[in-house]
Amino acid sequence: MHSDEKEVKKILQARHSESYTIDNDLIIDAQKYHFEHRALYDGKFSMKLPSHFEQLPEELVERKYPSIFRPKYVFANETGTIAFTFSLLDYPLMSDKVSDCILGFKAAIKRTNPANVFYDMKTISLGDSKLGYCEYLGYAVDDDIFYIIFVTPIGDEQFLYGTFSCPKKSKDDWHPLVHQMIRTIVDNTNETKGKEGQ
Numbered sequence: 001m002h003s004d005e006k007e008v009k010k011i012l013q014a015r016h017s018e019s020y021t022i023d024n025d026l027i028i029d030a031q032k033y034h035f036e037h038r039a040l041y042d043g044k045f046s047m048k049l050p051s052h053f054e055q056l057p058e059e060l061v062e063r064k065y066p067s068i069f070r071p072k073y074v075f076a077n078e079t080g081t082i083a084f085t086f087s088l089l090d091y092p093l094m095s096d097k098v099s100d101c102i103l104g105f106k107a108a109i110k111r112t113n114p115a116n117v118f119y120d121m122k123t124i125s126l127g128d129s130k131l132g133y134c135e136y137l138g139y140a141v142d143d144d145i146f147y148i149i150f151v152t153p154i155g156d157e158q159f160l161y162g163t164f165s166c167p168k169k170s171k172d173d174w175h176p177l178v179h180q181m182i183r184t185i186v187d188n189t190n191e192t193k194g195k196e197g198q
Contacts, residue, residue, distance in 0.1 A: 022048055022180045028173050031077075037184070040073055041088050045154050048184040049075055049084060056080070071163070082166040082174065093151070093159035095130040099123040101151050101159070102132030109149075115139060126185060129153055133182065135175075137168060144168040146175075150182050155189035 020026065022035040039046045053075040056064070061074050071085035093101055102121060109116060119135040131152040138145045148164040164178045 020176065022177055022184075026177075029170070035181070037186075038075070039188070040086055041154075044088065044158075044187075044189055045160060046184075046186045046188060048181050050077070053077060053082075053084070056083075082170065083164070085163045085165075087161045088154060088158050089161055090158055092157050093153045095128075095153060098130040098132040098151060098153070102134050102149070105149055105151065105161070106134045106136075109134075109136065113138065124183075126152055126183065127187070129187065131182060131185065133179075146171040148175075148178050148182075152185060152187075154187050160185070 026033045034051045035048045036051045037046045038049045056074040056076055061070055064074070064080070065071060065085075069087075071087045073086040074083055075086075076083035102123065106118065106121060110118070116139070117137040119137070121132075121134040123130050123132040125131075129152060131150060133148055133150040135146070135148050138147055144167070145165050146168050150162045150164075151159055153159045162182070164174070164182075166174050
């Protein structure tokens with residue numbers, strides 16, 4: 001067996017190993033990753049993210065996302081090719097409407113570019129609430145991009161709209177990890193209310 005084939009086999013075995021979780025330090029593309037909880041939007045929610053992903057400065061976010069609907073928070077690797085975005089939208093979202101919400105975002109993305117290829121779309125339990133996600137492949141000038149978008153209520157009056165993106169070639173490395181990460185989202189607003197009421 002050639003060295004390249006051995007390396008591919010080693011990578012595939014690692015991905016399917018029980019230790020391939022965000023609870024452990026992982027090596028992906030020769031980069032070591034450690035995952036830790038980050039609190040966002042003044043602590044309204046938290047989520048596990050790679051510890052070395054840095055928040056992009058506002059001027060860079062404006063260039064990368066020229067729309068007025070650009071996300072407030074963008075965390076990315078050093079090259080900016082693998083990124084999470086977070087937007088907290090001022091609209092109440094009940095748990096029983098999460099499925100309709102993610103379906104609406106899917107429809108909007110499909111209208112924007114009918115060539116996008118859609119994969120899995122589900123609504124899952126997240127503590128006492130729900131989280132909806134949708135996966136699709138988008139097309140850019142220099143590379144195909146894999147996306148996961150996700151929504152979940154935060155408090156009574158807002159909901160989180162988040163995205164993950166990476167090059168198609170990195171999809172298999174990140175897909176299982178992103179699903180683990182979005183399941184760590186914690187709504188801290190009830191805790192905040194409890195402290196204010198004391």
